[in-house]
Amino acid sequence: MALTQPQAQPDIATYLVDMERYPIYDLDRGVGADFLKECQQSMQTHGWCNLDGFIRLDRLADLTAESNTLLPQAEVLTIKRNIYQGAIDPSLPADDPRRREFMHVAVQLADDQIPGDTLIKRLYHSQMLTEFVRRVQQKQQLYRCADEFQALNVVALQPDSWHAWHYDTTECTVTLLLQAAESGGEFTFLPNSRTDEAEDREAVDRLLAGDMSQAKTFSRGAGTFTLFRGGYSLHGVTKVEGKRPRITAIMTYDEQEGRVISDDINVRIYGKRVARILAARAENQEG
Ligand SMILES: O=C(O)CCC(=O)C(=O)O
Ligand SMILES: [Fe+2]
DSSP: OOOOOOOOOOOHHHHHBOTTTSOTTOSSSHHHHHHHHHHHHHHHHHSEEEETTOBOHHHHHHHHHHHHHHGGGSEEEEEEEOTTSSOOOTTSOTTOGGGOOEEEEEEEEOGGGSOTTSHHHHHHTOHHHHHHHHHHHTOSOOEEOOOTTTSEEEEEEOTTOOEEEEOOSSSOEEEEEEEOOSEEOOEEEOTTOBOSSOBOHHHHHHHHTTOOTTOEEOOOOTTOEEEEOTTTSOEEEOOEESSSOEEEEEEEEESSTTOOOOHHHHHHHHTHHHHHHHHHHHHHHHO
16 A cells, blocks of 8 residues: 655645745745745835735635635624824823724624635735735734734725824734725825834824825735835834725734733724633633
């Protein structure tokens, strides 16, 4: 009887990503190494790396259809938050724009609502993709976020809604546009508008006052993969116009392995559904 060796599962990225344009399968040699260098330079020079058509057009439809199938189960999240998503410098005057709270309304699937066998979850879990993100961000170590709610999210912005200006709570999030708005819904940001020590207050003030002249925006078709430093770059999405919702997958990474987010923050973001899950768990542990 012939013995067959178990075949290693091919990485889902080789199926979904346009490897001719974006050869992420080998970042150490040839075209892959050249491409990586370009991405790193773009991060260093501009603070972003925008990869249009990252997902193969012939595969994108499946990815989008899958999100559209899951989204009816998603919660409508209504979150009031300031741009820092929390702590404000107490020395700021009461009318400072940095104290302002913005309303964020989105239909949002949390990680635990996205099954493990979906293409999007498999793509997020792809070692090849995580390694690519790590190398572009030039981190010694980079792990997918281990939080059961935050790790991977699918966010639909309905017509007339926008994603309020904010800094992410993790440094390097990646966004993959699955379905573009008919118009509007532009991802807009101030690359590296702050460091751990300081913030470009002039640029931030301008954006908060509605002046987008210093902000960066791209025309991004569905399938575009964008890397930036969301924890250090004030960003948001302009108002979605037309009839079609704008859908993005948000992939979260952290330099620390096993990073989870506090229950308080998760309840604040994800609301009653997550509050119920956590309360039921606490009860089980007591009982
Ligand atoms: O939808 C996008 O392109 C960005 C979303 C975002 O900034 C976030 O979820 O933190
Ligand atoms: Fe963000």
